[in-house]
Amino acid sequence: MSALRIFVPCDAAARAVGADRVAATIRDEAARHGVEVEIVRTGSRGLFWLEPMVEIATPTGRIAFGCVTPNDVPGLFAGYSRFAASHPLCVGRPEEIPFLKRQTRITFARCGIVDPLSLDDYRAHDGLRGLERARSLGPAGTVAEVTTSGLRGRGGAGFPTGIKWKTVADAPADRKYIVCNADEGDSGTYADRMLLEGDPFVLIEGMIIAGLAVGAGKGYVYIRSEYPDAIRTFSKAVAVAEAAGLLGAAAGFEIEVRVGAGAYVCGEETSLLESLEGKRGQVRAKPPLPAHKGLFGQPTVINNLISLATVPAILADGAEAYAALGMGRSRGTMPIQLAGNVKHGGLFEAAFGLTLGEIVDEIGGGTASGRPVRAVQVGGPLGAYFPRALFDTAFDYEAFAALDGLIGHGGVVVFDDTVDMARQARFALEFCAIESCGKCTPCRIGSTRGTETMDKIIRGERVTDNLALITDLCQTLKFGSLCALGGFTPYPVMSAIKHFPEDFDRPRLVAAAE
Template sequence: MTKIFVPCDAAARAVGADRVALAIQQEAARRGVTLDLVRNGSRGLFWLEPMIEVETPAGRIAYGPVTPSDVSALFDGGLLDGGVHALRIGRPEDVPFLKRQTRLTFARCGIVDPLSLNDYRAHGGYRGLARARELGPVGTVQEMTASGLRGRGGAGFPTGIKWKTVADTSADRKYIVCNGDEGDSGTYADRMLLEGDPFVLIEGMTIAGYAVGATKGYIYVRSEYPDAIRTMERAIVLAEAAGLLGAEAGFDLEVRVGAGAYVCGEETSLLESLEGKRGQVRAKPPLPAHKGLFGKPTVINNLVTLATVPAVMADGAKAYADLGMGRSRGTMPIQIAGNSKHGGLFEAAFGLTLGEIVDDIGGGTASGRPVRAVQVGGPLGAYFSRALFDTPFDYESFAARDGLIGHGGVVVFDDTVDMARQARFALEFCAIESCGKCTPCRIGSVRGTETMDKVIAGDRREANLALVEDLCQTLKFGSLCALGGFTPYPVMSAIRHFPEDFGRPRLAAAAE
């Protein structure tokens, strides 16, 4: 029976994948053809979604973007044998966007049926846990440290060191918490994994639990991701039924759903939220590794970090550490988003330049206009101008240019963008999402928005810009967490790299 794959990823569904799947089933029934329709995750080539694939002796053949009205003609052209049609892409692996990637964390995403344990195992699943058990808990922590894997939420803290701290802290109970509160605009790597390969997270968290001696894990997922929550919960039930979670496995997992607070992506605020409180930031120390969830030692890692653990363990620390540049080892799932011609998920070793990502891989803008600004790392990330396109994508290089890679989101803007409005939005967003604990963030963001309004209105521009810059210093050094502390990045980078939008003379470099 011919296998046809139609993604169930929320982004594919958002552009009509469900209607395409229904049309394929109806067309097959009308023609008396039986087929096996699999709802896979997305490969991450979003400009081609809905992208369907058919299994043929020559491998999987993709078509896209498919609309329900194309389905009949696709069958006429011999869809089931990978036949010719204007929408035929060929083997997805041969598409340059996919061919240039190094997929470790996303090795299975878009290929397997997300809720098939057989698929998961057939594509290398549970090799990582098996190897962790061979190495033992201490050896597993050492392996993680040697791999150089750092927190993929943005802070970039070495995962192995965090695990070692928890492993070395004695307690009657320890927890593994997965931070899936992916609130940064321009990012969707967590969502894709939850919807496209949930077992990889289960395996990663099981390894973490084994390594540090924790028996309970929580996956905190934002409420904006209903599909992801549903898939993850079903995967946990399947894993429990197979004895991979629960008493037999010595590790329990539970999904907890957020409630629309961006700040809960900050680790201590997430822990407060898990405990049923207002998601307000905690002062550190104590570190969550010493006193985390319910006061117990807790490993809290980003979802991508935990989903990378099985790949690191399966193929060894060295294979992972051999990739990347400087102190940024391994791969990063870069999410090319916004006004990009070829927007999608691009997992690659650290070290590509921003220009390569935006121009070569992303193909410039979707609108066809020139790229003017790129925001990297979500709403707290800096705006980069074309003059900075030589910046290599790694933690240190971005920090050196007063930016951050964050969770790997790259949002492209064309030349219609007004950077003064973007700077204002950054402050407004901080005001909306501030947890209220620190005064600079709670009040400074509101005053900053008002002052930026004056700048936009042309009211004493220089004096008000000086005030905004001063306020940004206070936010940066007077806030407990990254929300207040990093809001200055988009604001100051917009002012510095795009002065002409603030009534200042254009930079010489920007005119090239």
């Protein structure tokens, strides 16, 4: 009899809730029962409320067990059949769990299924098909395919990826670079982390394709230091790909992993380039565009990790198939990340166009605390806070921009009715003050003055005057900053004031508290 194959995620979030201890207990318990097991450490499927989620291979596919603790493991081995589907923790076939079944998994097709460091596993699950097709299409054909797919920057700016690639492809230079922005600093987002830990080869393949398309021989992946697991797994994957001849000088494309140093602003592309060059992560003025003068002054494709990791699937299955999904000018799928006070927190990859209400109430299942949903912040610390009244907004770049918000990197953070929106507005300004690179005066000084002014509002001092001051300051930040940090900090601040005015009615609130 062959060994029982058991899949336990090694994703950092699964490890954070005990996946390592579960894996160790499974190993011990199997030995005690004399059962031969093969434990495969996968990435996460992204159903985090069920983590640690353990799956076993059966002749008819995998069966999953949710929220497994080490104490549950002996029970899973007890009885006549191991890991019986009748066990109370059994959630059935993972693909049939509604949260997963409703998704359109393209970028995350393999995440949580494969062994992240097995190139054979990657190939067996359709890996490297995109690269093959790119090689047959040639550079111009590959760029055209990416353009046709309608793929836009998944970091938040939403710039068409194909056009960026074309600009770099057309720029004459001896050296060009591919830079992957894996400085995923937005609270509520973890898609980059999941792929780095769960399917690193898809990023490697995407970067090789990008290199081929624009004529670049070197790629950098800039991963934030807050992601130690991702750095470890991705670095190993690069070594595996080098050993297999996929990467390296002989293969014509090299990848170097670089680690950030705790600066949120380095997620901004020009600041990231400065950081790679070994400088302070200060924003550069544009033009020149990185596509013309990027890393070390050379033409550079700088893309978000999700954009690059989506390219292999686009090439493999054709641009039309990808472009057929989505709405308006937002084509394809977006990995939406449900986070914070949400019942079913996890990664939900779907075509653009779901409404915010569907995402939060139906898919997310409301709050984890069981209290009413009051506010939702979309797109990280620079994203707007939305009230329930705007839950009919469609998840789409333009629809969010029209409401003075952004979809950013796809993070959705849910808050229940205990949230104090004046404090959230204050935090947005404080965060800007902590993370400002210092180049622009409105951001460097305005963020600190804004935080102080919000403190006065929270204390109930001259609230009307101070709110007017905040509004004026936000105008200055919005129009006087070089990058999104200063430019978009007004979104969470002004949306909180606009949609939740009652939380800024401080004299009454202060009086009520006393």
